[in-house]
Amino acid sequence: MSSTVTARMLLARYAADVAFVAEVRPATTLDDLAEQTSTAADRLEAAGIQGAEELDTASAALAAASITDLPDQAAHLRHAAHHLTDTTDMVDEYRLMV
Numbered sequence: 182m183s184s185t186v187t188a189r190m191l192l193a194r195y196a197a198d199v200a201f202v203a204e205v206r207p208a209t210t211l212d213d214l215a216e217q218t219s220t221a222a223d224r225l226e227a228a229g230i231q232g233a234e235e236l237d238t239a240s241a242a243l244a245a246a247s248i249t250d251l252p253d254q255a256a257h258l259r260h261a262a263h264h265l266t267d268t269t270d271m272v273d274e275y276r277l278m279v
Contacts, residue, residue: 186258188246195265198272199236215243218265221272230274232267239264 188211196207196214202221208214222236239261246257 184259186255186262188258191243191258191262191265195268198268202272202275211243211247215240215247218243225271225275228275228278230271232271235264235267236271239268 192208192211192214196209196217199214199217199221200207202224203217205217205220208217218236218240222233222240225233225236242257242261242264246254246261249257
């Protein structure tokens, strides 16, 4: 992922996958994405998918980003992006299970 991470980029890249696991409509805000990511982390962990705890960390970073302004927000978004890296692989594994 590039060094410049925006909320829009994270929503575009991860909202649909996270929403699939959380069984909700894809998030359109950082607050929603943070909440859905936390739910997805719980469900992936319950399914025994390795790396689910990364989504808990991402969720906390997204929540922090939603209440801060630049430049602090950018640091939280980069932190979230780092912990969301394997989301698609985890969701693909989950899809095979359900």
